[in-house]
Amino acid sequence: MYKGENFDLEKELTARRKELKLKEMDATELKMRRKDIGSGMSQQLIANNFGVARNTVARWENNRLKIPVWADLALSALEMELVRNRTGYYRDLYTRKSEHFKSKAAGEATSDNE
Numbered sequence: 001m002y003k004g005e006n007f008d009l010e011k012e013l014t015a016r017r018k019e020l021k022l023k024e025m026d027a028t029e030l031k032m033r034r035k036d037i038g039s040g041m042s043q044q045l046i047a048n049n050f051g052v053a054r055n056t057v058a059r060w061e062n063n064r065l066k067i068p069v070w071a072d073l074a075l076s077a078l079e080m081e082l083v084r085n086r087t088g089y090y091r092d093l094y095t096r097k098s099e100h101f102k103s104k105a106a107g108e109a110t111s112d113n114e
Helices: 009-019 027-039 043-050 054-061 069-113
Strands: none
Touching: 009 069, 027 054, 027 069, 043 054, 043 069
């Protein structure tokens, strides 16, 4: 895929997208996906994660600027990262609750034996 100094990532990703017959993300989809992740992630947070200005995200969402192919990939990666983090959060919460109830049950068992 990499072809030296003249490598154009956007062009390469667009070619791969056509090859795989993937549709381009439109403004409505971007806005919907942004609001679905992270309890309604702001345009500013998306911009910070993508390394662009907030008004660039606004222009994408208002169809005033074409959404680059990499933005779809970056959004997918961000979504996966948030899911992974949430999964870890819930796993940790479950572990803490389990340990709490085990220690509480062990405490009750020792007080029953006295």
